[in-house]
Amino acid sequence: MPAAASVHPLSPPELVVAGEPEDERVWVPQAPNVWFRPLLLNTVQGQWCNLLRVRQSGVLSRHIHPAPVHGFVLRGSWRYLEHDWVARAGYYVFEPPGETHTLVVDADGEEMVTFFNISGAMIYVDEAGAIVGRDDVFTKIDMCRRHYEACGLGADYVMRFVR
Ligand code: FE
DSSP: OOOOOOOOTTSOOOOOOOSSOSOGGGSEEEETTEEEEEEEEETTTTEEEEEEEEOSOEEEEEEEOSSOEEEEEEESEEEETTOSOEEETTOEEEEOTTOEEEEEEOSSSSOEEEEEEEESOEEEEOTTOOEEEEEOHHHHHHHHHHHHHHHTSOGGGGGGGBO
């Protein structure tokens, strides 16, 4: 028996997510050969933590973050066209608010998996800088609900990740 936790009654419950999921359906398809796996979907701060998994090479998206992003690479590698560094397994990356960049995965491995902690939104833009789409914690929740419903886990499966 673990010791009783000392926690304020208004504190949200802790959230623990195991490593490799036994069930592939936990990965939510985002685009062909691109998936995300929710870890924390924070509706109070408009923030989310997820794993991004990519099994293709090439340009994934061009986007702006109005708020900070923290990344930690678990497998594979990726880079931004606008920078001369490559994020490899074990690398931590801070993406400053306001930067526009273009995510590229090179064909040097089987897959890329990166933990991202994203605040605010992902705003997708085209090469001219025109907005073509966005994601925030609520669009991510909606994507999860649709996928988990369709794959048989049930729409409410996502609720374990929501705070
Ligand atoms: Fe980014």
